[in-house]
Amino acid sequence: MKKRLLSFRVLLIAVAFFSSLNGICLAGDLQAGFGGIDWSTTLDQVKDCEQIEDRGDLYYCVRRNQAHTLLGEFVPEVFYGFYREAFFSVYIRIADDEAYMVSKNQLKDRLGAPETSLDKDGMVSVLRWTRDKVRVELHNDRSKEGFRLIYYYQPLADKAARKQKVLFPSKWGKINLFPAPTGDDAADIGILKF
Numbered sequence: 001m002k003k004r005l006l007s008f009r010v011l012l013i014a015v016a017f018f019s020s021l022n023g024i025c026l027a028g029d030l031q032a033g034f035g036g037i038d039w040s041t042t043l044d045q046v047k048d049c050e051q052i053e054d055r056g057d058l059y060y061c062v063r064r065n066q067a068h069t070l071l072g073e074f075v076p077e078v079f080y081g082f083y084r085e086a087f088f089s090v091y092i093r094i095a096d097d098e099a100y101m102v103s104k105n106q107l108k109d110r111l112g113a114p115e116t117s118l119d120k121d122g123m124v125s126v127l128r129w130t131r132d133k134v135r136v137e138l139h140n141d142r143s144k145e146g147f148r149l150i151y152y153y154q155p156l157a158d159k160a161a162r163k164q165k166v167l168f169p170s171k172w173g174k175i176n177l178f179p180a181p182t183g184d185d186a187a188d189i190g191i192l193k194f
Contacts, residue, residue, distance in 0.1 A: 030134040030151075034090045035066060035080070039133075039153035043085040053169050057084050058160060060091075060169040068092075070149075071099055079169050088156035091169060094147035103149055104138055111136065130154070 033039045037046055049061035059082040068075045070092065081089035094100050107129060108114065114127035119141075127138040133155055139148040152167075160167055 030131045030136075033087070033153075034151055035063065035068070035078075037080070037087050039087055040156065041087045043082045043087075046080070046087070049080060052079065055164070057163055058082070058167070059085065070094065071102055073099065081167065081169065083156045083160040086156055088153045088160060089167065090151045092149040094149055096147075100138070100140065100147040103147075107136060107138060114138075 031039070033041070043049065043059060043061075046061075046063075048063045048065040050064055051059065051061050053060040060079050061082070062077075062079060068078045073095065075092060075095075077091075077093035079091040080087065081091065083089075094103060104127060107127070111129040111131065114129050116124055117126040117128070119125040123140075125140055129136045133153060135152040135154055135157065137148075137150040137152070139150065141148070148168075150168075157167065
């Protein structure tokens with residue numbers, strides 16, 4: 001009996017240890033960047049960035065040579081944001097209710113309970129997680145833009161927010177990326193797997 005109790009305690013300690021390691025790895029993944037671009041990378045270092053909007057200190061682009069998938073589906077609308085020519089954000093359009101729900105559940109599983117914002121009707125509009133220097137937001141704007149998954153590198157996003165009221169690109173219209181981009185295979189957004 002004592003051996004079983006000791007084995008059970010050792011198992012619990014091992015689970016707690018490996019769980020904490022997983023949290024460290026997750027934080028490291030979030031801190032690295034997105035799509036092979038490190039946070040704060042200057043715009044001139046990203047060779048395949050095609051401008052879609054320029055608002056003074058804010059610059060948004062798409063990468064036509066980099067296809068993206070989310071939950072196994074091609075995602076045509078992935079926008080990269082730069083503040084004062086330094087990479088600080090990624091905006092991803094989520095196509096439908098099912099992808100939104102799966103994304104939400106995966107984020108909750110990986111990052112825990114989110115901070116929640118409600119719209120004027122009392123419906124959930126933004127779920128927000130912050131890990132070290134990166135904030136992840138999942139938006140549900142039924143009236144305008146639909147579903148969006150956004151990653152912000154906080155040190156630059158905070159500076160940009162002081163200057164601009166809205167950090168989203170204003171051109172959320174359909175971007176024609178067909179035929180599918182050439183070059184590397186599609187990069188799976190994988191919610192938190194960059």
